[in-house]
Amino acid sequence: MWNKMKLWKTSKAKMAEKDRMTAIKKQPIPDHVAIIMDGNGRWAKKRALPRIAGHHEGMKVVKKMTKLANRLGVKTLTLYAFSTENWKRPKHEVDYLMKLPEEFLDSFLPELIEENVQVKMMGYENQLPASTRGAVAKAMEETAENTGLKLNFALNYGSRAEMLEAIKQLTIDVKQGNVDVEEIDEATFSSYLMTKELPDPDLLIRTSGELRISNFMLWQLAYTELWFTNVLWPDFSEEHFLEAVEDYQSRSRRYGGIHNEEIGK
Numbered sequence: 001m002w003n004k005m006k007l008w009k010t011s012k013a014k015m016a017e018k019d020r021m022t023a024i025k026k027q028p029i030p031d032h033v034a035i036i037m038d039g040n041g042r043w044a045k046k047r048a049l050p051r052i053a054g055h056h057e058g059m060k061v062v063k064k065m066t067k068l069a070n071r072l073g074v075k076t077l078t079l080y081a082f083s084t085e086n087w088k089r090p091k092h093e094v095d096y097l098m099k100l101p102e103e104f105l106d107s108f109l110p111e112l113i114e115e116n117v118q119v120k121m122m123g124y125e126n127q128l129p130a131s132t133r134g135a136v137a138k139a140m141e142e143t144a145e146n147t148g149l150k151l152n153f154a155l156n157y158g159s160r161a162e163m164l165e166a167i168k169q170l171t172i173d174v175k176q177g178n179v180d181v182e183e184i185d186e187a188t189f190s191s192y193l194m195t196k197e198l199p200d201p202d203l204l205i206r207t208s209g210e211l212r213i214s215n216f217m218l219w220q221l222a223y224t225e226l227w228f229t230n231v232l233w234p235d236f237s238e239e240h241f242l243e244a245v246e247d248y249q250s251r252s253r254r255y256g257g258i259h260n261e262e263i264g265k
Contacts, residue, residue: 017238024242025073027249030202032076033069034224036216037062039208039232046232052096057234059104063111068238070115070149072245076198077151080216084124084158098128101155102135109139116148122194123157152198159218166192195220203248205241207233225251 040054047053062079069077082097089097105119112119119139128136136155170192173179179188190196200220204213209230213221227244229236 020242021072024245024249029073030225030245030248031074032078032199032201033074033203033205033245034078034080034201034217034221035065036080036204036206036214037233037236038206038210040234042208043232043234051093054232054234055093055097055100059100061234061236062104063108064238065236065241066112066117066149066151067115068241070117074149076201077149078122078154078198078201078217079152080154080157080214082123082155082157083215084156084161085215098132101132101153105135105139109142112139112143112151113146116146117143118146118148118150119143120150120152121155122152123155124161125156127156150198154216157194157216159215162194163219190219193219200224203227203244205229205244207231207236223253225253 037058040058041051042054043057044051044054066077081101086097087094119136121136121140125133125136132155136153166189170179170184170189174181174184195217200222201217201224204217204221204224205227206212207229209228211228225248227247229240229244231237231240
């Protein structure tokens with residue numbers, strides 16, 4: 001009797017989730033979702049575990065969110081995996097974080113290929129260990145022809161450094177006569193950024209209760225909808241992701257203007 005009751009409840013929950021997914025898909029889905037995955041260390045500390053245990057648990061959540069985003073029809077999922085400032089952390093933690101991409105991608109790559117997901121990366125890869133670069137390069141190569149979700153890892157990425165480098169390269173091109181300074185506009189500048197092949201994020205999610213951007217895609221987030229939660233990243237679930245998307249769908253995006261129905265009010 002207990003097993004039958006449990007199976008019934010599970011079946012009912014799956015039906016409810018399916019109905020919810022159907023309803024969400026009837027509304028505009030954010031093309032590009034970016035996530036600042038924060039709270040791994042605090043999650044581990046609450047459980048008297050080493051910080052690296054939180055990072056390991058967080059990788060499991062990455063797998064779940066990737067599959068869910070792909071099912072929803074999100075076209076790009078950018079994950080802030082390691083910032084240019086994270087090198088300041090203890091060496092043993094940094095060393096572990098550098099090994100995670102290899103561990104994660106090796107185990108998840110067959111599923112990514114099956115799910116038609118394309119792996120991408122933005123950041124200063126030359127500063128990464130050879131094994132880390134190799135794991136990312138392998139995943140990018142083996143998923144290059146996939147046409148589904150773009151899973152974009154921001155690895156050794158910092159937005160200020162990105163913009164400074166863009167300005168330097170743009171200045172060089174102006175001096176060499178390749179760019180007319182009078183014709184520089186937002187599109188021109190964007191073409192010098194690491195995200196030049198991606199649309200700006202529609203939705204940014206940050207976990208752990210912190211209410212800041214932390215040097216992440218400062219130019220690209222100009223009109224992005226921001227969604228913050230106190231949930232620590234290892235505890236972030238499909239339910240939370242769907243809640244963020246539903247909240248996004250309830251908002252009115254004006255991009256600095258107003259809608260026609262608001263004129264005269």
